[in-house]
Amino acid sequence: MTVAEIKPDTIAPSRAGGEVAVEIRGLYKWFGEFNVLRDVSLTVRRGERIVICGPSGSGKSTVLRCINGLEPFQRGEVVVDGISLGNDLKRIAEVRREVGMVFQQFNLFPHLTALENCTLAPIQVRKMAKAQAEEIAQRLLKRVRIPEQANKYPGQLSGGQQQRVAIARALCMNPKLMMFDEPTSALDPEMVKEVLDTMVQLALDGMTMLVVTHEMGFARQVADRIVFMDAGQIVEVNTPDEFFNHPQHERTKLFLSQILK
Amino acid sequence: MATGAQAISVAGGFAYVRGEPAPALPPPFASTGLIGWGRANLFGTPLNAVLTVLTVLLLVFALPPVVRFLLIDAVWSGADREACLASAAQPHVGACWAFVREHLAYFTYGSYPIDGRWRVDIFFAMLAFGIGWLLWLDAPRRGLGAFYMLVVLPIVSFFLLYGIPSVAIDARIPLGVTDWHVRWHFAGLGVVDTSRWGGMMITLVVAVVGIVTSMPLGILLALGRRSKMPAVKTLSVIFIEFVRGVPLITVLFMASVMLPLFVPPAWAPDKLVRALVGVSLFSSAYMAEVVRAGLQAVPKGQWEASSALGLGYWQTLHHVVLPQALRVTIPNIVNSYVALFKDTTLVFFVGIFDFLKTIETARANPVWATPVTSASGYAFAALVYFVCCYSMSRYATGVERRLAVGDRR
Numbered sequence: 308m309t310v311a312e313i314k315p316d317t318i319a320p321s322r323a324g325g326e327v328a329v330e331i332r333g334l335y336k337w338f339g340e341f342n343v344l345r346d347v348s349l350t351v352r353r354g355e356r357i358v359i360c361g362p363s364g365s366g367k368s369t370v371l372r373c374i375n376g377l378e379p380f381q382r383g384e385v386v387v388d389g390i391s392l393g394n395d396l397k398r399i400a401e402v403r404r405e406v407g408m409v410f411q412q413f414n415l416f417p418h419l420t421a422l423e424n425c426t427l428a429p430i431q432v433r434k435m436a437k438a439q440a441e442e443i444a445q446r447l448l449k450r451v452r453i454p455e456q457a458n459k460y461p462g463q464l465s466g467g468q469q470q471r472v473a474i475a476r477a478l479c480m481n482p483k484l485m486m487f488d489e490p491t492s493a494l495d496p497e498m499v500k501e502v503l504d505t506m507v508q509l510a511l512d513g514m515t516m517l518v519v520t521h522e523m524g525f526a527r528q529v530a531d532r533i534v535f536m537d538a539g540q541i542v543e544v545n546t547p548d549e550f551f552n553h554p555q556h557e558r559t560k561l562f563l564s565q566i567l568k
Numbered sequence: 569m570a571t572g573a574q575a576i577s578v579a580g581g582f583a584y585v586r587g588e589p590a591p592a593l594p595p596p597f598a599s600t601g602l603i604g605w606g607r608a609n610l611f612g613t614p615l616n617a618v619l620t621v622l623t624v625l626l627l628v629f630a631l632p633p634v635v636r637f638l639l640i641d642a643v644w645s646g647a648d649r650e651a652c653l654a655s656a657a658q659p660h661v662g663a664c665w666a667f668v669r670e671h672l673a674y675f676t677y678g679s680y681p682i683d684g685r686w687r688v689d690i691f692f693a694m695l696a697f698g699i700g701w702l703l704w705l706d707a708p709r710r711g712l713g714a715f716y717m718l719v720v721l722p723i724v725s726f727f728l729l730y731g732i733p734s735v736a737i738d739a740r741i742p743l744g745v746t747d748w749h750v751r752w753h754f755a756g757l758g759v760v761d762t763s764r765w766g767g768m769m770i771t772l773v774v775a776v777v778g779i780v781t782s783m784p785l786g787i788l789l790a791l792g793r794r795s796k797m798p799a800v801k802t803l804s805v806i807f808i809e810f811v812r813g814v815p816l817i818t819v820l821f822m823a824s825v826m827l828p829l830f831v832p833p834a835w836a837p838d839k840l841v842r843a844l845v846g847v848s849l850f851s852s853a854y855m856a857e858v859v860r861a862g863l864q865a866v867p868k869g870q871w872e873a874s875s876a877l878g879l880g881y882w883q884t885l886h887h888v889v890l891p892q893a894l895r896v897t898i899p900n901i902v903n904s905y906v907a908l909f910k911d912t913t914l915v916f917f918v919g920i921f922d923f924l925k926t927i928e929t930a931r932a933n934p935v936w937a938t939p940v941t942s943a944s945g946y947a948f949a950a951l952v953y954f955v956c957c958y959s960m961s962r963y964a965t966g967v968e969r970r971l972a973v974g975d976r977r
Contacts, residue, residue: 377872404878414873418891427887428877473873480877 326353327386328484328515329374334383336369343369344380345539351484356516358526361536362562367519370536371486374517375399375406388483404432407477411489413469415461421448421472422457425479433480440479447475451505467498471505478509485509487518523566527551535559637662638947645669652938664936664944671930675948678766678921684758687728688769694721695776703963705970718780729773731759762840766921768952770840774847774912774922779905781848786855787890793860804856811853817914820846824918843915851908858900862893895971902964906957924949 329351336344344366351357359367372378373385376392376399385392387402416424425444429435435443448454451471453464461469470490477485487506491499503525510516510529520526526533526547533550535543535558543550543559551567554560599607611617641662643652652664668675677685698721701713734756741748765773792804811819823846828836837845866889874884894901916925927945930936 375876377875400878400880403876406876408873408876410869410873410876412867412869414867414869416870416873416888416892418895428879431883431887432878476877 327351328353328355328388329517330384330386331370331374332384332386334370334373334380334385336366336373336378336380336382343539344373347383347536347539347541349534349541349544351515351517353483353515354513356510356514356529356531357518357534358530358532359517359519359534359536360521360523360526360562361542365536366539367536368488371408371488371517371519374484374486375403375408377408404480405483407480407482407485409470409473409477409485409487409490411492413461413466413473413493415469415473415476417461420458420460421453421464421475424461424472425476428476429479444475444479447478448472450478450508451475452501465498466494467501470494470498470502474502474505474509484515484517487516487520489519489521491520491522521566523551535562537562636660637943649936649938649941652936652940652944654939661938661940663947664938664940667930667936667938667941667944668948670936671926671933674767674930675923675926676768678770678926679764680766680769681758681760681764684760687757687760691725691728691769692772694724695772705967718784722777722780725773727757729760729765729769730762731757733759762838765840767926768923770915770920771912771923773840774844774915774920775909777844778847778851778908778912782851782855782904782908783901785848785852786859789852789856790859790863791885793856794863808853808856811850812857816847816850816911817917819850820914820918822846823849839918840920843918843920847908847912847915850911851904854904854907855901858897858904859893861900862895862897863889865896866892898964898968898971902960906960909957909960910953923952 327350329349331347331349334344334347335342347366347370349357349370359370361367369378373380374387374392388405390398390402392399392402415421416427419427422441422444425447426437426440429440429443430437433440445454445457448457451474453468453471453475456464456468456472461472464472474485474490490506491502494502499522503522506516506518506525507529516529518525518530530547532544533547534541535545535550535556537558543554543556545555549555550559551563554563609616610620639662641658641660642665643658643661643663644665646652646664646666647670651666652661654661673682673685677688680688698713698717701707702710702717707713735753737750737752739750741750789804789808792800793808795801795804820843823842824839827842827845831837870888870892871884874888879887913922913924915922916928921929927949931942931945
């Protein structure tokens with residue numbers, strides 16, 4: 308992404324209310340001997356859009372995965388929507404119902420159609436009637452602009468279409484928070500835009516979003532705050548304007564100079 | 569445009585432009601039809617050509633004698649061995665199908681009482697109904713079909729085949745003013761001891777019990793082996809590796825000799841039940857490894873995506889992981905089933921009269937002692953096993969092809 312591509316017109320900052328959506332306090336995590344996260348603390352308010360960036364291996368994805376319990380952590384506290392995430396499976400399940408996640412590799416269920424991918428969780432987890440779940444799924448597939456692909460299998464869709472189905476699938480659970488883990492990194496360049504457009508639309512609708520991405524244009528346009536991580540630590544949290552124009556830390560400057568060649 | 573070309577006036581001269589596509593040329597003569605097919609498939613390379621010639625020679629040498637034995641010279645009817653002996657009228661005697669016909673009922677029912685064979689027929693019909701229900705992919709209420717096959721059929725078949733002891737109640741209940749006299753008699757269904765079961769019936773009982781129990785047990789063992797709980801994992805690994813490490817015949821001997829040592833004599837299970845337990849445990853250990861391979865083929869991302877949506881462990885297994893895992897292992901599952909179906913013949917070592925054992929017994933019948941009796945009996949056995957196993961494998965191929973539609977890249 309070059310500087311020229313960074314759009315100047317940013318979305319107005321979200322009217323983030325006082326309500327806390329996610330609260331991370333002093334989070335530490337080890338993979339065996341390796342210390343992945345060191346004292347990560349972050350507060351996400353409802354309606355806020357946060358972009359997490361940083362070099363690979365810096366622990367960005369791990370933070371997201373700790374929020375919905377895909378990764379256990381050893382020290383610290385994660386509170387999502389008032390629910391403190393421990394090792395209690397029941398609580399983790401509660402949190403997962405409220406947090407949608409979109410993966411780099413889409414992870415659609417290949418044996419189900421796009422529509423069935425979307426209705427599986429509402430029917431099984433929310434115990435919704437099939438007809439109602441399908442109606443909601445159709446509406447959301449329309450919102451990500453692929454209603455005509457509803458009855459196709461993931462293998463018959465392009466990468467961009469698959470990722471948009473994945474977004475619709477997460478939205479079908481009516482989540483309070485959406486997390487994106489490098490959603491465009493596995494896409495061909497010409498498909499990146501259609502996915503980013505969908506995400507911008509979601510931001511405009513007021514969704515609370517936590518996005519790990521290297522798309523700096525998207526970060527500048529959408530983010531309320533940008534979190535820069537390196538070596539398992541949060542180095543800098545700043546508004547997009549300050550982050551790109553007046554980075555505080557040397558490490559941030561170096562990263563930006565590399566990524567914005 | 570007959571010529572396919574058209575002159576267009578262009579500034580500065582003429583250009584010749586074809587007005588319509590050139591008609592497609594017919595393919596060269598030798599690349600289509602029988603000759604083309606033969607060239608491509610039979611004589612494509614020198615090695616291919618040699619193999620083709622060898623195969624044709626083999627067929628020319630082997631096929632006529634087989635056809636002659638099984639069909640042309642075969643004896644189709646007769647009352648005893650006289651019909652299948654060489655004589656002046658028929659110097660060459662082929663397969664003695666008269667012997668098979670005479671013993672067909674024995675091969676099917678074993679020593680099951682003749683007046684009770686209708687019960688076995690009902691069992692066959694119920695089994696066929698259940699198998700048809702489950703195998704027909706578009707059948708209505710397949711969940712109910714699975715319930716029928718896993719719960720209803722085993723229970724009903726047990727009472728049908730084994731029988732129900734007759735019950736008589738004759739009681740006088742004093743109720744003060746008048747006594748209440750209860751007299752009730754249930755005739756029952758004559759009990760047929762399992763030692764009298766035999767033939768195809770028992771082969772099917774053993775095979776179906778093995779197939780039906782090995783799937784759920786195999787899945788549980790495979791999950792146990794991948795479990796994060798050390799105790800569950802260790803036990804699963806020990807069970808699987810131990811059972812896989814010994815031949816089926818050993819498992820059967822252990823089941824029939826050792827099992828009675830662990831339970832009080834009064835509870836000692838029936839000989840057939842012991843064999844069924846042995847076959848089931850054996851096949852579930854193999855099924856566990858087949859299923860495990862399938863589970864490993866499902867990417868971790870599928871678990872994560874499903875968990876992230878809020879689905880629990882068993883929901884994820886049921887709706888996301890197992891459908892994918894079992895699909896990729898269909899060939900292996902069917903392979904196991906075919907092997908199991910044939911392995912059921914081993915139960916005759918623990919004294920059970922399965923299909924092969926009935927043939928083995930019948931061929932020793934002096935009434936039918938001829939030089940061709942054994943060959944005929946074994947040919948019949950081979951034919952029956954082949955038809956069963958081949959249809960299993962054809963069905964699986966069909967399912968695979970059908971499931972492959974649409975959702976594979």
